[in-house]
Amino acid sequence: MTVAGWVAWRQDDNGNRYRIGSFGDRVDALARTLELEAGVPHKQLYWVAGPPGPVVGDRADLRARGMAAAAGRAVPAYRMALVVVGRVVAGLPVLDLDTAAAVLVAAARIATGTGPTAGDRDPTTGEDRDAAGWLADATAGWAGTDAVTWAEFERLTGVSRAR
Structure with a gap:
Protein backbone atom coordinates (compact mmCIF):
# COMPACT_ATOMS: atom_id res chain seq x y z
CA MET A 1 0.00 0.00 0.00
CA GLY A 50 4.85 9.63 8.41
CA PRO A 51 1.85 7.38 8.79
CA PRO A 52 2.39 4.50 11.23
CA GLY A 53 2.65 0.87 10.29
CA PRO A 54 4.53 -1.14 7.71
CA VAL A 55 3.98 -0.87 3.96
CA VAL A 56 5.63 -4.16 2.97
CA GLY A 57 2.93 -6.77 3.48
CA ASP A 58 4.92 -10.00 3.51
CA ARG A 59 8.10 -11.60 2.27
CA ALA A 60 6.66 -12.06 -1.22
CA ASP A 61 6.19 -8.28 -1.36
CA LEU A 62 9.73 -7.83 -0.01
CA ARG A 63 11.19 -10.10 -2.71
CA ALA A 64 9.18 -8.36 -5.45
CA ARG A 65 10.35 -4.91 -4.32
CA GLY A 66 13.93 -6.11 -4.05
CA MET A 67 13.96 -7.76 -7.46
CA ALA A 68 12.39 -4.70 -9.09
CA ALA A 69 15.05 -2.47 -7.54
CA ALA A 70 17.88 -4.84 -8.48
CA ALA A 71 16.83 -5.32 -12.11
CA GLY A 72 19.51 -4.20 -14.52
CA ARG A 73 22.22 -3.94 -11.85
CA ALA A 74 25.45 -5.90 -12.08
CA VAL A 75 25.64 -8.67 -9.49
CA PRO A 76 29.10 -7.78 -8.11
CA ALA A 77 28.24 -4.08 -7.72
CA TYR A 78 24.87 -4.87 -6.16
CA ARG A 79 26.34 -7.35 -3.68
CA MET A 80 29.05 -4.86 -2.73
CA ALA A 81 26.40 -2.17 -2.19
CA LEU A 82 24.37 -4.62 -0.06
CA VAL A 83 27.36 -5.06 2.23
CA VAL A 84 27.87 -1.30 2.53
CA VAL A 85 24.19 -0.60 3.28
CA GLY A 86 23.89 -3.71 5.43
CA ARG A 87 26.51 -2.36 7.82
CA VAL A 88 24.18 0.54 8.63
CA VAL A 89 21.50 -1.79 9.99
CA ALA A 90 23.80 -4.45 11.47
CA GLY A 91 23.19 -3.18 15.00
CA LEU A 92 19.41 -3.39 14.85
CA PRO A 93 17.92 -6.13 17.03
CA VAL A 94 15.23 -6.94 14.41
CA LEU A 95 15.09 -6.26 10.70
CA ASP A 96 11.44 -5.54 9.87
CA LEU A 97 10.26 -6.00 6.29
CA ASP A 98 10.15 -2.25 5.52
CA THR A 99 13.77 -1.84 6.61
CA ALA A 100 14.83 -5.00 4.76
CA ALA A 101 13.17 -3.68 1.59
CA ALA A 102 14.86 -0.30 2.13
CA VAL A 103 18.26 -2.04 2.32
CA LEU A 104 17.59 -3.75 -1.04
CA VAL A 105 16.40 -0.51 -2.65
CA ALA A 106 19.26 1.59 -1.24
CA ALA A 107 21.82 -0.96 -2.45
CA ALA A 108 20.29 -0.90 -5.93
CA ARG A 109 20.44 2.90 -6.00
CA ILE A 110 24.07 2.88 -4.89
CA ALA A 111 24.85 0.34 -7.62
CA THR A 112 23.05 2.46 -10.26
CA GLY A 113 25.03 2.95 -13.41
CA THR A 114 26.68 -0.43 -13.00
CA GLY A 115 24.20 -2.47 -15.03
CA PRO A 116 25.25 -5.78 -16.47
CA THR A 117 27.55 -5.82 -19.45
CA ALA A 118 28.75 -8.64 -21.63
CA GLY A 119 30.87 -10.95 -19.53
CA ASP A 120 29.50 -9.66 -16.21
CA ARG A 121 29.12 -12.87 -14.26
CA ASP A 122 27.47 -13.78 -11.00
CA PRO A 123 30.39 -14.45 -8.63
CA THR A 124 28.54 -17.37 -7.03
CA THR A 125 27.42 -19.30 -10.12
CA GLY A 126 29.46 -17.77 -12.92
CA GLU A 127 26.25 -17.13 -14.89
CA ASP A 128 25.65 -14.05 -17.02
CA ARG A 129 22.65 -12.32 -15.44
CA ASP A 130 21.65 -9.26 -13.52
CA ALA A 131 21.21 -8.77 -9.79
CA ALA A 132 17.45 -9.38 -9.88
CA GLY A 133 18.03 -12.99 -10.94
CA TRP A 134 20.68 -13.46 -8.26
CA LEU A 135 18.40 -11.91 -5.61
CA ALA A 136 15.50 -14.15 -6.66
CA ASP A 137 17.65 -17.22 -6.04
CA ALA A 138 19.20 -15.84 -2.84
CA THR A 139 15.78 -15.22 -1.28
CA ALA A 140 13.96 -18.23 -2.74
CA GLY A 141 13.41 -19.88 0.63
CA TRP A 142 12.03 -16.78 2.33
CA ALA A 143 8.48 -17.41 3.49
CA GLY A 144 6.26 -16.52 6.41
CA THR A 145 6.93 -14.18 9.35
CA ASP A 146 7.02 -10.40 9.37
CA ALA A 147 10.79 -10.03 9.60
CA VAL A 148 13.97 -11.27 7.95
CA THR A 149 16.12 -13.33 10.30
CA TRP A 150 19.69 -12.27 10.85
CA ALA A 151 20.93 -15.59 9.50
CA GLU A 152 19.11 -14.88 6.22
CA PHE A 153 20.36 -11.30 6.11
CA GLU A 154 23.94 -12.37 6.85
CA ARG A 155 23.83 -14.91 4.01
CA LEU A 156 22.44 -12.30 1.65
CA THR A 157 24.72 -9.37 2.51
CA GLY A 158 27.77 -10.89 4.14
CA VAL A 159 27.27 -8.52 7.08
CA SER A 160 27.54 -10.18 10.48
CA ARG A 161 25.94 -8.86 13.66
CA ALA A 162 29.07 -9.91 15.54
CA ARG A 163 31.35 -6.93 15.76
Whole structure:
Protein backbone atom coordinates (compact mmCIF):
# COMPACT_ATOMS: atom_id res chain seq x y z
CA MET A 1 0.00 0.00 0.00
CA THR A 2 1.46 3.36 -1.00
CA VAL A 3 0.43 6.39 1.03
CA ALA A 4 1.78 9.87 0.39
CA GLY A 5 3.30 11.64 3.29
CA TRP A 6 6.60 10.14 4.46
CA VAL A 7 9.33 12.68 5.10
CA ALA A 8 13.01 11.89 5.57
CA TRP A 9 14.81 14.11 8.07
CA ARG A 10 18.42 14.80 9.06
CA GLN A 11 19.72 16.34 12.25
CA ASP A 12 23.30 17.64 12.26
CA ASP A 13 25.68 17.53 15.19
CA ASN A 14 24.56 21.04 16.25
CA GLY A 15 20.93 19.92 16.58
CA ASN A 16 19.72 21.65 13.41
CA ARG A 17 17.04 19.67 11.57
CA TYR A 18 16.67 19.55 7.80
CA ARG A 19 14.02 18.01 5.61
CA ILE A 20 15.74 15.73 3.12
CA GLY A 21 12.68 15.03 1.01
CA SER A 22 9.09 13.85 0.79
CA PHE A 23 8.27 10.37 -0.45
CA GLY A 24 5.11 8.56 -1.50
CA ASP A 25 6.43 5.28 -0.11
CA ARG A 26 7.93 4.60 3.33
CA VAL A 27 10.48 2.18 1.84
CA ASP A 28 11.78 4.89 -0.52
CA ALA A 29 12.13 7.31 2.39
CA LEU A 30 13.94 4.71 4.51
CA ALA A 31 16.17 3.80 1.55
CA ARG A 32 17.20 7.43 1.13
CA THR A 33 18.24 7.68 4.79
CA LEU A 34 20.17 4.40 4.48
CA GLU A 35 21.98 5.69 1.38
CA LEU A 36 23.08 8.77 3.32
CA GLU A 37 24.08 6.78 6.40
CA ALA A 38 26.08 4.34 4.25
CA GLY A 39 28.34 7.18 3.10
CA VAL A 40 31.20 8.74 4.99
CA PRO A 41 30.81 8.21 8.77
CA HIS A 42 29.57 11.30 10.57
CA LYS A 43 27.47 12.42 13.52
CA GLN A 44 24.29 13.04 11.54
CA LEU A 45 21.02 11.50 12.69
CA TYR A 46 18.42 10.38 10.12
CA TRP A 47 14.80 9.32 10.53
CA VAL A 48 11.53 8.99 8.64
CA ALA A 49 8.26 10.52 9.80
CA GLY A 50 4.85 9.63 8.41
CA PRO A 51 1.85 7.38 8.79
CA PRO A 52 2.39 4.50 11.23
CA GLY A 53 2.65 0.87 10.29
CA PRO A 54 4.53 -1.14 7.71
CA VAL A 55 3.98 -0.87 3.96
CA VAL A 56 5.63 -4.16 2.97
CA GLY A 57 2.93 -6.77 3.48
CA ASP A 58 4.92 -10.00 3.51
CA ARG A 59 8.10 -11.60 2.27
CA ALA A 60 6.66 -12.06 -1.22
CA ASP A 61 6.19 -8.28 -1.36
CA LEU A 62 9.73 -7.83 -0.01
CA ARG A 63 11.19 -10.10 -2.71
CA ALA A 64 9.18 -8.36 -5.45
CA ARG A 65 10.35 -4.91 -4.32
CA GLY A 66 13.93 -6.11 -4.05
CA MET A 67 13.96 -7.76 -7.46
CA ALA A 68 12.39 -4.70 -9.09
CA ALA A 69 15.05 -2.47 -7.54
CA ALA A 70 17.88 -4.84 -8.48
CA ALA A 71 16.83 -5.32 -12.11
CA GLY A 72 19.51 -4.20 -14.52
CA ARG A 73 22.22 -3.94 -11.85
CA ALA A 74 25.45 -5.90 -12.08
CA VAL A 75 25.64 -8.67 -9.49
CA PRO A 76 29.10 -7.78 -8.11
CA ALA A 77 28.24 -4.08 -7.72
CA TYR A 78 24.87 -4.87 -6.16
CA ARG A 79 26.34 -7.35 -3.68
CA MET A 80 29.05 -4.86 -2.73
CA ALA A 81 26.40 -2.17 -2.19
CA LEU A 82 24.37 -4.62 -0.06
CA VAL A 83 27.36 -5.06 2.23
CA VAL A 84 27.87 -1.30 2.53
CA VAL A 85 24.19 -0.60 3.28
CA GLY A 86 23.89 -3.71 5.43
CA ARG A 87 26.51 -2.36 7.82
CA VAL A 88 24.18 0.54 8.63
CA VAL A 89 21.50 -1.79 9.99
CA ALA A 90 23.80 -4.45 11.47
CA GLY A 91 23.19 -3.18 15.00
CA LEU A 92 19.41 -3.39 14.85
CA PRO A 93 17.92 -6.13 17.03
CA VAL A 94 15.23 -6.94 14.41
CA LEU A 95 15.09 -6.26 10.70
CA ASP A 96 11.44 -5.54 9.87
CA LEU A 97 10.26 -6.00 6.29
CA ASP A 98 10.15 -2.25 5.52
CA THR A 99 13.77 -1.84 6.61
CA ALA A 100 14.83 -5.00 4.76
CA ALA A 101 13.17 -3.68 1.59
CA ALA A 102 14.86 -0.30 2.13
CA VAL A 103 18.26 -2.04 2.32
CA LEU A 104 17.59 -3.75 -1.04
CA VAL A 105 16.40 -0.51 -2.65
CA ALA A 106 19.26 1.59 -1.24
CA ALA A 107 21.82 -0.96 -2.45
CA ALA A 108 20.29 -0.90 -5.93
CA ARG A 109 20.44 2.90 -6.00
CA ILE A 110 24.07 2.88 -4.89
CA ALA A 111 24.85 0.34 -7.62
CA THR A 112 23.05 2.46 -10.26
CA GLY A 113 25.03 2.95 -13.41
CA THR A 114 26.68 -0.43 -13.00
CA GLY A 115 24.20 -2.47 -15.03
CA PRO A 116 25.25 -5.78 -16.47
CA THR A 117 27.55 -5.82 -19.45
CA ALA A 118 28.75 -8.64 -21.63
CA GLY A 119 30.87 -10.95 -19.53
CA ASP A 120 29.50 -9.66 -16.21
CA ARG A 121 29.12 -12.87 -14.26
CA ASP A 122 27.47 -13.78 -11.00
CA PRO A 123 30.39 -14.45 -8.63
CA THR A 124 28.54 -17.37 -7.03
CA THR A 125 27.42 -19.30 -10.12
CA GLY A 126 29.46 -17.77 -12.92
CA GLU A 127 26.25 -17.13 -14.89
CA ASP A 128 25.65 -14.05 -17.02
CA ARG A 129 22.65 -12.32 -15.44
CA ASP A 130 21.65 -9.26 -13.52
CA ALA A 131 21.21 -8.77 -9.79
CA ALA A 132 17.45 -9.38 -9.88
CA GLY A 133 18.03 -12.99 -10.94
CA TRP A 134 20.68 -13.46 -8.26
CA LEU A 135 18.40 -11.91 -5.61
CA ALA A 136 15.50 -14.15 -6.66
CA ASP A 137 17.65 -17.22 -6.04
CA ALA A 138 19.20 -15.84 -2.84
CA THR A 139 15.78 -15.22 -1.28
CA ALA A 140 13.96 -18.23 -2.74
CA GLY A 141 13.41 -19.88 0.63
CA TRP A 142 12.03 -16.78 2.33
CA ALA A 143 8.48 -17.41 3.49
CA GLY A 144 6.26 -16.52 6.41
CA THR A 145 6.93 -14.18 9.35
CA ASP A 146 7.02 -10.40 9.37
CA ALA A 147 10.79 -10.03 9.60
CA VAL A 148 13.97 -11.27 7.95
CA THR A 149 16.12 -13.33 10.30
CA TRP A 150 19.69 -12.27 10.85
CA ALA A 151 20.93 -15.59 9.50
CA GLU A 152 19.11 -14.88 6.22
CA PHE A 153 20.36 -11.30 6.11
CA GLU A 154 23.94 -12.37 6.85
CA ARG A 155 23.83 -14.91 4.01
CA LEU A 156 22.44 -12.30 1.65
CA THR A 157 24.72 -9.37 2.51
CA GLY A 158 27.77 -10.89 4.14
CA VAL A 159 27.27 -8.52 7.08
CA SER A 160 27.54 -10.18 10.48
CA ARG A 161 25.94 -8.86 13.66
CA ALA A 162 29.07 -9.91 15.54
CA ARG A 163 31.35 -6.93 15.76
